[in-house]
Amino acid sequence: MSGPAVLLCPACRQVVPSAAGEQPSFLPFCSERCKLTDLGRWFAQEYTVPAPIPPEDSESIAEVLRAREAES
Numbered sequence: 883m884s885g886p887a888v889l890l891c892p893a894c895r896q897v898v899p900s901a902a903g904e905q906p907s908f909l910p911f912c913s914e915r916c917k918l919t920d921l922g923r924w925f926a927q928e929y930t931v932p933a934p935i936p937p938e939d940s941e942s943i944a945e946v947l948r949a950r951e952a953e954s
Contacts, residue, residue, distance in 0.1 A: 893920045 893916035
């Protein structure tokens, strides 16, 4: 039998308390600082939501990749 699941803060990777009385109000983060840091990353566009690549764009992407390889 396995123990309780361990939740890690997505920003700093510290263990987030999982006991009912100890859970922070900013779950899944361990602190408000980590919550705001993550929000800042979204605002700075460090995160992106992946979107499917349309078939008509695949050749253009291949050309860009070939050009980058040629520069290296």
